[in-house]
Amino acid sequence: MLKTVVKVAREDEYSGFLPQANDLSPDPDDVDFFALALKLNCSLWSEDKRWKQQSHVETLNTKELLERLGLISAQH
Incomplete structure (x- = not known):
């Protein structure tokens, strides 16, 4: 399984990208x-x-993510 680290980002860390987003x-x-x-x-x-x-x-949707991670084959 995937082990995940979640980091909370403050808005001031990405606020410069808000207009484009x-x-x-x-x-x-x-x-x-x-x-x-x-x-x-x-x-x-x-x-x-x-x-x-x-x-x-x-x-990526879930299927694409699983393919990217090698957890399912692209033909699945």
Whole structure:
């Protein structure tokens, strides 16, 4: 299984990315996730298909994440 470390980020750590994230996020409640992903240059994990309508932040659904981690094969 995955062992995860969760670090809470303060808004001032990614606030510079909020304007761009606001343009990308399909839901105002998700802007912080997009801003932090932009700052960290990382992917997001979500089943929200609307997140894939933008191309600046890679968004993986659960199947794609499991494939990326090698936990299931791409043909599965």
